[in-house]
Amino acid sequence: MKKSSNKQLLMNKTGDEIQVALVEEGRLVELIIERPESRRSIGDIYLGRVHKVVEGLKAAFVDIGQKSDGFLHFSDVGTTNEDYRALIEDDDDDENGGVDDGDDAPQGARSGDEPAAGANVKSAARSGSKAPSADDQDRAEKRQSYTQMIAGKLKPNDSILVQVIKEPISSKGSRLTSDITIAGRFMVLLPFGGGQVAVSRRVVARKERSRLKKLVRSMLPEGFGAIIRTVAEDQEETLLKQDLEKLLAKWTQIEEKLQDAAPPQLIFKEDTIISSVLRDSLTSDVTEIVANSQLIYKETLNYIQWAAPEMVKNVTFYQGKLPLFEGYGIAKDVESIFSRKVWLKSGGYIIIEHTEAMVVVDVNSGRYAAKREQEENSLKTNLEAAREVVRQLRLRDIGGIIVVDFIDMLDQKNAKKVYDSMKTELRNDRAKSNILPMSDFGIMQITRERIRPSLMQRMGDQCPACGGTGVVQARFTTINQIERWLRKYALQHNMKFQQLDLYVSPTVVEPLQNSDMKTELKWFLQHMLFVQVKPDESLRSDDFRFYSRKNNKDITAEYGDI
Incomplete structure (x- = not known):
């Protein structure tokens, strides 16, 4: 397959795992992986319970139902905390906090020009190094006063609405913020934005910035704010209005769920991995969007028909004989991660x-x-x-x-x-x-x-041989490689009903045996091959061997790299 000089989005579904690859100049540059046991949580909104407040750390630890308490730094506690508490307790949201308005949109957690869901919308600007002045001293005193004020407001067992801005890493819990944002295709909704509207700094035309601000401000209900994203530039009023209506509908669902919620509880789940990637990565230079799953293909098509109808022609359903990533020549790039x-x-x-x-x-x-x-x-x-x-x-x-x-x-x-x-x-x-x-x-x-x-770290399991000092390939990644090998073997071999023995590490046998459908039966229905899985303690978890039962010959290398 020819390498393109433009960007491609490849959406690959293998079993329960979804992989989304961004390809530039024919090379893999970004890979997003989601499995049922490790779904993304960035942007998720929880009704949490304050576990403890540590003024020395300028932070509170909040129970949101995860293994470890979430970390809420005082700088991430919005001035609208009282509004959220009022909403939870009294369903009274007459007062609303605000966000800084200005020519430049605040920097987001991920997107580079505006915040994605869960981003902290406080200004990230920092002044350069200089000698302390009277103003600096005054600001330091104000920060200290703010810290004491927040510490006084956050009390153990308090309920608080928070959003995940960083996922748990190692033994650390999620990083949280109480500045709630809901990201859409063309804008980010600030439910307690106080009517403030900001525009991404990458929209440079002054006339267009003014148009977008005026347009969005006229659409927003009282008390709401918004950050207009770069992709909103030159978009029609109808599309912006549709995007805002979707965001407001999500906020209405959050309000309704809060009425009967008891902490810790998940209140709002971010969009699926497909919608999130399309929302944040779909730009005019993406010339090809390919999916190997009918469900993902339909979801992608539905989203693009609404968000960028002119790009519908770029969406295709992959029907090649080779697995998707091999067909586009990036399979080795994926495996090189280790x-x-x-x-x-x-x-x-x-x-x-x-x-x-x-x-x-x-x-x-x-x-x-x-x-x-x-x-x-x-x-x-x-x-x-x-x-x-x-x-x-x-x-x-x-x-x-x-x-x-x-x-x-x-x-x-x-x-x-x-x-x-x-x-x-x-x-x-x-x-x-x-x-x-x-x-x-x-x-x-x-x-x-x-x-x-x-x-x-996400694709690897801890190595049992080295006690965690190194990382080996995850068992599910090995299983995906085995299934790719079988597909290639079935395509290149004319005879059906071949009998094969598969030798793998005992650590890989376990997930194969614990799948919903017996793996050997699934492979027979898919490839018309009789495969018997056998444990081999001499093999690493990233290794496997196929033998022909007819002559007990190792055929692994003949039909694919391992």
Whole structure:
């Protein structure tokens, strides 16, 4: 299949797992995975119960029914907390808080130009470094006063309406906010926005900004606010009104559910993974949207017929013989997520290491260069590595502190080129990040927004052999590889009713035996092959072997890579 120079959205359903891939220039750059046991919770709204308030941490711990209490920092407690409490207790929402209005939309939790559901709508602007002034002192005193005020308002066992802005990571609970937002295609609704309307800073035309503000403000019910998203630019009034009506209907459902709710309780569940991805990733440069499931295809088509009818022609149902990701040449990119080493076209490579505190990336030239060419080759490898590092950060959804050790260069101008290249590449990333120039030791420091565990953590189970010091491929990922192997074998083999023995690690046998339909029967109905699953303790959880029962021959490598 030819590689496209444009963006593609590939929606792959395998069993209960849904994978959505964003492909740019024929290469995988983002992968979103959802399984029944690990559904996304960003944007979910809960009626929680305050467990404890720790003024020293400037935070409260809130029970929302998850394994660990959610973390609610005082800075994420909206000034409208009393309004929510009034709504819960008295159904009285006459008073409404507000959000800062202005020419620029507040920065969101994920999208890069406006908040998605669950984003904290407080202004994220920060002033540069400067000597403390009287104004700074005054602001510090006000912050201290605000902290004490919030600590005084939040009491243990209080009910509070909160929204998830970061998923649980390791032993940490969800990060919460009480500034509720509901994201739509063209705008984000602020139920207690006090009539304030902001426009994404990426809408630069002053006349269009004014039109959108005036239009949305005329539509909003009293007390509501909104943030207008970039994709609303040049859209007709009818579409904006339809989007707002959907958001208001969701808020009405939340109000109704709150009347009989008892904490901790889920009040509102964010859209499905398909709707969320389309809402946040559907731009004019997406030239192809492909789904291999009829249900996902219909959901996608319905959404696009409403949101972007001119793009309906770009939606197709995949009917290729090979699995979807293999048909589009990105299957190996998916499997490379578990690889420490990533090769560069120049012959160099990068090593990605996860530690408790940070992720460390080491850039290596991979081959000797003559001394007079060393600076030039180092620059070339570093520039290529900078592009690949950003791609890997997006692909693996790596957040937190990232330290990149580039190849040493003598010329500071070359170091500046690498820094500028890294900044340029990060502009395409929807997650917010900060980057510092390269140090004299060739070290570059990056912080990238982390709102959920990295993809490697979500796709991997803890290794029983190393006690968690390393990560191995998840059992379900191995099962998906087995099913891809069977599909390829069935396509390339003319004879049906072949008898095969499948040897896998005992840890993989367990989910195969515990599925709703007996796996061996399911595979027979799908491929007309008799497969008998057998445990083999010598195999790793990411390995498997197929043997022909007729001659006891290992045929695994003949019909697909493992």
